[in-house]
Amino acid sequence: MVIGEIVLCLRDLKKNYGTKEVLKGIDLTVHRGQIIGYIGPNGVGKSTTIKILLGLEGDFSGKVEIFGEEVTDKNIGYKRKIGYVPEIAELYDNLTAREYLTFVGELYGMDFQAADEKAHRLMKVFGLEEVYHSRIASYSKGMRQKVLIISSLLHNPDLLFLDEPLSGLDANSVMVFKEILAVLAAQGKTIFYSSHIMDVVEKISNRIILINDGKIVADGSFNELKAQNKEGTLEQIFNQLTGFNEYKALAEEFVAIVQEV
Numbered sequence: 001m002v003i004g005e006i007v008l009c010l011r012d013l014k015k016n017y018g019t020k021e022v023l024k025g026i027d028l029t030v031h032r033g034q035i036i037g038y039i040g041p042n043g044v045g046k047s048t049t050i051k052i053l054l055g056l057e058g059d060f061s062g063k064v065e066i067f068g069e070e071v072t073d074k075n076i077g078y079k080r081k082i083g084y085v086p087e088i089a090e091l092y093d094n095l096t097a098r099e100y101l102t103f104v105g106e107l108y109g110m111d112f113q114a115a116d117e118k119a120h121r122l123m124k125v126f127g128l129e130e131v132y133h134s135r136i137a138s139y140s141k142g143m144r145q146k147v148l149i150i151s152s153l154l155h156n157p158d159l160l161f162l163d164e165p166l167s168g169l170d171a172n173s174v175m176v177f178k179e180i181l182a183v184l185a186a187q188g189k190t191i192f193y194s195s196h197i198m199d200v201v202e203k204i205s206n207r208i209i210l211i212n213d214g215k216i217v218a219d220g221s222f223n224e225l226k227a228q229n230k231e232g233t234l235e236q237i238f239n240q241l242t243g244f245n246e247y248k249a250l251a252e253e254f255v256a257i258v259q260e261v
């Protein structure tokens with residue numbers, strides 16, 4: 001495989017919240033066209049890493065570069081080339097999808113007409129044409145998620161950050177979205193994908209990064225990780241590398257407590 005240009009580079013990234021050390025030195029170089037599956041246990045710092053990369057979280061140490069530019073308050077030019085689906089999003093409930101998406105499009109420098117036309121067509125592909133003029137407050141969870149996905153891609157970004165993007169999507173929509181990611185990556189877009197749905201990460205990522213206790217503990221394609229760890233599925237590799245082998249005991253303990261009267 002021809003290695004493309006460097007899109008994203010982290011050097012010795014450290015981040016504390018108070019006395020809690022969350023990231024303890026992350027080194028990572030991501031090349032154009034890679035689909036990175038960024039995984040790790042709850043609370044390990046995945047969303048924190050993404051927020052630092054987006055310039056939404058300051059007060060870290062180490063070097064963080066996107067498209068060769070350091071991520072600082074002064075340097076916002078690179079942000080136009082980025083799309084983001086946050087794990088938890090505040091969508092403006094009182095706006096219609098049209099109002100919301102044209103607003104986002106304009107923030108990214110698109111003109112209203114272009115954003116409106118593109119948003120409308122993308123909503124149609126997702127089966128949401130009829131609700132384009134309805135308030136987001138009336139949308140189901142999956143419909144909201146589709147609006148978020150559209151808003152992250154409206155300006156045709158080169159680098160896409162996805163934090164648990166399948167949340168609420170039905171099985172058919174998941175298939176469409178996985179295919180969209182594959183097509184985007186084939187066109188040279190770079191995707192940074194954080195999720196707990198291991199079978200999807202296993203299938204869509206061409207490089208998987210596992211963080212545990214503030215550090216990268218595995219980095220490679222699924223086949224490479226499988227060869228190194230002699231485990232069959234990404235879920236099993238995840239369990240092994242994060243030292244987790246007590247799921248049955250924990251489940252039994254939980255149910256025993258539930259059953260106490």
Ligand SMILES: Nc1ncnc2c1ncn2[C@@H]1O[C@H](COP(=O)(O)OP(=O)(O)OP(=O)(O)O)[C@@H](O)[C@H]1O
Nearest residue numbers: 017020022040041042043044045046047048049087
């Ligand atoms: N604003 C904040 N103030 C204090 N602590 C925070 C803040 N944001 C995150 N943390 C802590 O930092 C750690 C990492 O959080 P983060 O949301 O990055 O984890 P995550 O890997 O994305 O977890 P999950 O898989 O549960 O989404 C957690 O211990 C969390 O409590």
